Amino acid sequence: MPIIVDAMGGDNAPEAVVAGAVEAAREFGLSITLTGHEDALRPLLSRFDAPEGIRVVHTPEVVGMGETPMEALRHKPDSSLSVGLRLLKEGEGDAFVSAGNSGAVMAGALLTLGRIAGVQRPALAALFSSPHGPVLLIDAGANADCEPIQLLQFAQMGAIYMERVVEIASPRVGLLSNGEEPTKGNALTRKAHELLAASSLRFIGNVEGRHLAEDVVDVVVTDGFTGNIVLKVMEGVAAALLQLLREAVESQLHYRAAALVLQPALRGVRRLSDYAEYGGVPLLGVAGTVIMAHGRSDARAIKNAIRAAQRAADQGVVQAIQEGLRATPTGKE
Amino acid sequence: MPIIVDAMGGDNAPEAVVAGAVEAAREFGLSITLTGHEDALRPLLSRFDAPEGIRVVHTPEVVGMGETPMEALRHKPDSSLSVGLRLLKEGEGDAFVSAGNSGAVMAGALLTLGRIAGVQRPALAALFSSPHGPVLLIDAGANADCEPIQLLQFAQMGAIYMERVVEIASPRVGLLSNGEEPTKGNALTRKAHELLAASSLRFIGNVEGRHLAEDVVDVVVTDGFTGNIVLKVMEGVAAALLQLLREAVESQLHYRAAALVLQPALRGVRRLSDYAEYGGVPLLGVAGTVIMAHGRSDARAIKNAIRAAQRAADQGVVQAIQEGLRATPTGKE
Numbered sequence: 172m173p174i175i176v177d178a179m180g181g182d183n184a185p186e187a188v189v190a191g192a193v194e195a196a197r198e199f200g201l202s203i204t205l206t207g208h209e210d211a212l213r214p215l216l217s218r219f220d221a222p223e224g225i226r227v228v229h230t231p232e233v234v235g236m237g238e239t240p241m242e243a244l245r246h247k248p249d250s251s252l253s254v255g256l257r258l259l260k261e262g263e264g265d266a267f268v269s270a271g272n273s274g275a276v277m278a279g280a281l282l283t284l285g286r287i288a289g290v291q292r293p294a295l296a297a298l299f300s301s302p303h304g305p306v307l308l309i310d311a312g313a314n315a316d317c318e319p320i321q322l323l324q325f326a327q328m329g330a331i332y333m334e335r336v337v338e339i340a341s342p343r344v345g346l347l348s349n350g351e352e353p354t355k356g357n358a359l360t361r362k363a364h365e366l367l368a369a370s371s372l373r374f375i376g377n378v379e380g381r382h383l384a385e386d387v388v389d390v391v392v393t394d395g396f397t398g399n400i401v402l403k404v405m406e407g408v409a410a411a412l413l414q415l416l417r418e419a420v421e422s423q424l425h426y427r428a429a430a431l432v433l434q435p436a437l438r439g440v441r442r443l444s445d446y447a448e449y450g451g452v453p454l455l456g457v458a459g460t461v462i463m464a465h466g467r468s469d470a471r472a473i474k475n476a477i478r479a480a481q482r483a484a485d486q487g488v489v490q491a492i493q494e495g496l497r498a499t500p501t502g503k504e
Numbered sequence: 505m506p507i508i509v510d511a512m513g514g515d516n517a518p519e520a521v522v523a524g525a526v527e528a529a530r531e532f533g534l535s536i537t538l539t540g541h542e543d544a545l546r547p548l549l550s551r552f553d554a555p556e557g558i559r560v561v562h563t564p565e566v567v568g569m570g571e572t573p574m575e576a577l578r579h580k581p582d583s584s585l586s587v588g589l590r591l592l593k594e595g596e597g598d599a600f601v602s603a604g605n606s607g608a609v610m611a612g613a614l615l616t617l618g619r620i621a622g623v624q625r626p627a628l629a630a631l632f633s634s635p636h637g638p639v640l641l642i643d644a645g646a647n648a649d650c651e652p653i654q655l656l657q658f659a660q661m662g663a664i665y666m667e668r669v670v671e672i673a674s675p676r677v678g679l680l681s682n683g684e685e686p687t688k689g690n691a692l693t694r695k696a697h698e699l700l701a702a703s704s705l706r707f708i709g710n711v712e713g714r715h716l717a718e719d720v721v722d723v724v725v726t727d728g729f730t731g732n733i734v735l736k737v738m739e740g741v742a743a744a745l746l747q748l749l750r751e752a753v754e755s756q757l758h759y760r761a762a763a764l765v766l767q768p769a770l771r772g773v774r775r776l777s778d779y780a781e782y783g784g785v786p787l788l789g790v791a792g793t794v795i796m797a798h799g800r801s802d803a804r805a806i807k808n809a810i811r812a813a814q815r816a817a818d819q820g821v822v823q824a825i826q827e828g829l830r831a832t833p834t835g836k837e
Contacts, residue, residue: 301744302744302747302748312682315682315688315689315690315691316690316691347733348729348733349645349648349728349729349732349733350732355648356648356729357648357649357727357729358648358649360729379732379733379736380732380733380734380735380736380737380738380739380740381736381737381739381740381743382740383737383740383741384740384741384743384744385740385744394690395682396681396682396689396690396693396730397729397730397733399682399683399712399713400680400681400682400712400713400730400733400734401713401733401734401737402713403712403713403714404713404714404716404734404737404738404741405713405737405741406713406714407712407713407714407715407716407717407718408716408717408737408738408741408742409741409745410714410717411634411635411717411718412742412745414635415635
């Protein structure tokens with residue numbers, strides 16, 4: 172079954188999305204369904220010399236980046252986003268990828284696909300590259316206010332994703348807090364700590380902000396408010412440092428030599444906040460494989476998001492979450 | 505009046521503390537009272553050739569870094585920490601500096617000095633160096649769970665500190681959130697946003713994690729749980745990057761040239777998480793000037809903490825907070 176891609180979603184759509192889809196089709200031999208306006212997509216497919224296996228489903232409407240999610244969904248039933256999600260629901264594809272309005276993608280996925288039985292709240296699982304390897308931060312922004320049981324479910328869903336898709340056996344799960352001792356934290360995390368400690372997860376206890384860049388944890392569990400702030404702090408710090416380094420290098424005559432020496436380090440810095448590396452953030456907990464790509468996605472990011480979507484679908488992440496939560500008594504609603 | 509310094513507090517005490525106090529006395533002509541064990545302090549003062557104006561108040565007990573705050577305070581009334589705070593309370597000094605057990609310093613300050621009238625919760629105000637200048641993050645860890653009115657008070661106290669001590673006229677106050685729109689945030693920040701917008705502060709609205717390294721905000725308001733995590737993420741990211749850069753530079757033959765080119769950039773990276781730069785974190789809202797230095801403080805950090813303490817005392821930060829909160833109707837308990 173094809174991967175369904177919202178070709179009109181994102182700051183660089185449809186061009187970057189079509190380019191990324193063409194690359195994914197060519198490089199990985201994937202079959203892809205693009206939802207979007209035919210008049211915009213056909214010429215791009217010709218220009219990029221699209222291989223077999225890319226199909227277009229024409230949709231006359233587009234959800235804007237600034238629209239409120241509910242308005243967009245209600246007033247534009249024939250948008251590339253809504254149609255794409257309906258195709259997934261109807262079994263016309265294995266997974267759905269969009270770089271469009273993230274609020275609308277989340278709300279649309281929840282409305283169209285529904286939640287996996289037992290899941291209280293779907294969550295965004297952001298994979299980032301620490302110097303030691305991939306780390307998954309969940310929830311990265313879907314739920315600003317959470318209950319303890321929801322943090323436990325985020326941990327369960329995140330661990331399943333890391334095991335199946337990123338192939339980290341028995342991932343170490345940590346609870347983001349303001350101190351390592353179990354008594355540290357706020358009311359939410361102290362209660363969540365108890366639930367996590369009593370679960371069958373490989374729970375290593377509380378982790379602090381500094382641990383995100385150390386090799387101690389694979390899945391970092393937090394509420395969506397804190398998770399979103401943490402990701403953006405990392406992004407901001409990395410951007411500021413790259414700027415400082417660039418200025419330092421450019422102010423010197425030995426520009427080329429230094430730039431050469433710096434390459435590996437610069438790459439490490441950039442990877443820390445490189446959304447394109449993994450391409451997208453899975454929305455875990457909805458009854459379908461949905462990958463949200465960054466709004467600023469370029470072709471490479473779209474290509475990687477499509478690959479992540481295919482991988483999540485092949486590895487049965489949705490079914491695994493369903494079974495995983497069924498096995499946990501606290502996972503019931 | 506002297507600055508009172510807990511000479512036994514901190515990982516490198518008493519040596520680094522005495523060395524820092526001697527430097528502060530010599531460099532700024534300050535008068536300093538050290539609390540601590542005479543037998544440990546006298547030889548150090550001789551060794552560092554201490555100038556006039558450094559006095560020792562002998563205290564037989566020491567609070568350990570691992571002790572629980574209430575135990576330490578209850579069972580050790582004659583510790584360097586407790587005695588130092590009592591001296592401040594009794595008017596024997598202008599301010600108190602400690603690099604010791606932070607929980608014990610906070611609890612001790614609250615018990616011994618009490619709160620400024622109208623202040624619901626004292627908060628830690630951490631100053632860090634963004635590439636564009638100093639930014640104050642409040643609360644940096646004193647209160648894991650907060651009420652909206654408390655965030656407003658943190659903003660008021662932080663703005664007063666920035667104006668008086670760091671000399672930033674009319675500081676821009678931002679509320680840390682997961683999106684810039686006023687509707688973004690969790691239950692706490694959405695309510696706090698309303699209070700801040702209605703206040704007389706120069707409130708610029710919500711700020712996101714990435715804004716901490718940009719020149720858009722001077723005082724970043726948040727709860728102590730999120731604030732602590734954010735500071736430690738910055739510390740962790742900066743440490744990881746320094747490590748990557750060091751490895752990159754050392755792996756090359758052009759080591760010296762590259763290291764030279766890198767100096768300004770490295771300094772920028774290091775400053776981002778350099779607690780020694782400002783030396784300490786004021787505990788705002790208690791009825792006395794208290795500066796908490798980092799547990800790992802070296803002599804330079806202690807010297808800068810003592811200078812910050814003197815400055816906060818000279819600028820009347822405690823009185824200014826008292827007057828500022830009295831002027832705000834919502835500042836009442």
